[in-house]
Amino acid sequence: MTATGRTPGRRPGGPDTRGEIVQAARESFADKGFAATSIRAVARQAGVDAALVHHYFDSKDELFIEAMAIPVDPRRIAAQIVDGPRDEIGRRIATVFLGVWESPDGQQRMKALFRSVVTSDEVARMMREGITQMIIQPVAQVLDVPDAQLRVGLVATQLVGTAIVRYLVGLEPIASIDIETLIDRLAPVLQLHLTG
């Protein structure tokens, strides 16, 4: 035992353990990327047992969502998008994506996330890997066409641009148009990207 009552090396959960795991995960995602990061490696880096990481986080995905401060679970988003008629997928995507941005808390956190991604190459690398695995690939899979990943990527361009123009740049009339009209305009365009 040290003077602070903590043993060095592996140790049971303390008040800061969860935060230390998240910090270790953030470092691993930054250093090695999403694919090469494992629960086991994060545990080693945090100096705790892998079982303790599993106690706080069910999966690497959850660690990533927490480490990147993503305000919504991308896997839930992906599930909402793919669940329903194929010819309404454009509308579902617009509704789900803008729904996150229209909540005050979601908007604040998404703004911070977008600003980090656009200004930091490291954050951009982490995000594009994680988002590809958690949301782009699952959505591309249900499309079941050869160029599905390109199509979903094009959807991403339309969504990212809408968020930036409306919420970060505030360009009119996009910034203040009611959300129903915006969804009505985006839905056919997203549908064209995906199935046109």
Next chain:
Amino acid sequence: MTATGRTPGRRPGGPDTRGEIVQAARESFADKGFAATSIRAVARQAGVDAALVHHYFDSKDELFIEAMAIPVDPRRIAAQIVDGPRDEIGRRIATVFLGVWESPDGQQRMKALFRSVVTSDEVARMMREGITQMIIQPVAQVLDVPDAQLRVGLVATQLVGTAIVRYLVGLEPIASIDIETLIDRLAPVLQLHLTG
């Protein structure tokens, strides 16, 4: 005359005069916005004669382009877009916009500009005003429909998102797809935004 050989207040052009005019313009665009900034006011702030500002810059538009370090003349972009058949305007927009980004110098400068716009509310305010006057309104005018400005705004969302996803985030396959394919994919979507 002062010890440095320069008179205070109004003075003729010196080696740094052009730069000082640009700096004064930047401050005026930031403080008062695009519409309320005039050549006369910029001259006053820079401590030079309005004729000297006109010697370097033909118009307030040119001062703005220089002050914001915009790598292309938005008025030339607007002219290229509106000049041609209406049913090919989507393709012209994609070609002209991505042409700027595909040149190495243009890409570097556009990246810097986009990062400033996304992270600084002040730069965002200046840009949205200037871009609205120099590019969005002229393009909206030739469309000649009631919701033209909304349509051009939607085009902006698609373009901004494409640039960010391809050049700043580097999301695959958008990042490395050949430019002709990307234009082929964007053209019908931009056309739908504008005339659909």
